[in-house]
Amino acid sequence: MRLRYSPSSPFARKVRVAAAVLGVPLELETADTMDANDTLRQQNPLGKIPILLRDNGPALFDSSVIVTYLDHVAGGNRLIPTETEARFATLRLEALADGVMDAALLQVYERRYRPEDKVVQSWLDNQAGKIARSLAELEAAPPAAGAPTAGDIALACAFGYLDFRHGGAWRADHPNLVAWYEAFPARCPGFSETAPG
Ligand SMILES: N[C@@H](CCC(=O)N[C@@H](CS)C(=O)NCC(=O)O)C(=O)O
Structure with a gap:
């Protein structure tokens, strides 16, 4: 494939x-x-x-x-559990992390594809709000540090992108998520090797 x-x-x-x-x-x-x-x-x-x-x-x-x-x-029940509550917790986390990536990407596109004087600050702020609210929810209850799920992988990729394109500003107010993220590569094959560049 x-x-x-x-x-x-x-x-x-x-x-x-x-x-x-x-x-x-x-x-x-x-x-x-x-x-x-x-x-x-x-x-x-x-x-x-x-x-x-x-x-x-x-x-x-x-x-x-x-x-x-x-x-x-790969046989199923590896990255996406089959048990109902665990499955939809994983899919919800993946959707939240994907939404953070979407918002962070749209902020990049707003500046990349519009002339400087046409950049709409209220649009950038709207995207920033999505990221801030999502990270606030996650900071209050970070994901468990077990075998990586699809949700965990999506979240770690979202943090990697925030570091890569937005200077890691998210780190200052989210110590619990930073600790979760710093421990992630050790339990997730392929994460370090795929760092953006
Ligand atoms: N919901 C999609 C989002 C994919 C996405 O936005 N990819 C970006 C690159 S990171 C892209 O292809 N952008 C080009 C475009 O939007 O035309 C997914 O999960 O795959």
């Missing part, structure tokens, strides 16, 4: 880490989401990465679908 990705994409990192934890080999092929001639737009009409190309069957996206697929082909 082949993953269309970019080294800086936190969503693609989530998939790469999930594959490493599960021991599922993935070939990597970079994609340029801004290149109209890149075949990724045929593989995913949304023009977003990550995309999983399979030998049999259509390309899969988005990252949570791909992680669910990888967990399924």
Whole structure:
């Protein structure tokens, strides 16, 4: 299986880490989401990465679908528990972490793709609020430090992206999450190796 990705994409990192934890080999092929001639737009009409190309069957996206697929082909109940409460706690955490990544990415795009005088501060503030409220909830009750779940991997990738693109400002007010994050690489194969760059 082949993953269309970019080294800086936190969503693609989530998939790469999930594959490493599960021991599922993935070939990597970079994609340029801004290149109209890149075949990724045929593989995913949304023009977003990550995309999983399979030998049999259509390309899969988005990252949570791909992680669910990888967990399924690896036997299931590894990154996404089957027990009801544990399953939906994991999926909820993954959705929250994905939302943090979305908001952080939109802040980057606002500055990258708009002329400086057209940047809308209220839009940036709205995205910052999503991140702040999410991290406040998590700081009050950080995830358990067991075997990594899909939610844990997504959250760690969100923190990695906040460090990479937003200067790690989140760390100052979230000591419990920093402690959780600093301990994460030791219990998660593939996390350090996939640091954005
Ligand atoms: N919900 C999607 C989000 C993926 C996403 O936003 N990827 C970014 C790169 S990190 C992208 O492809 N951006 C290009 C675009 O939005 O056109 C997922 O979980 O895979």
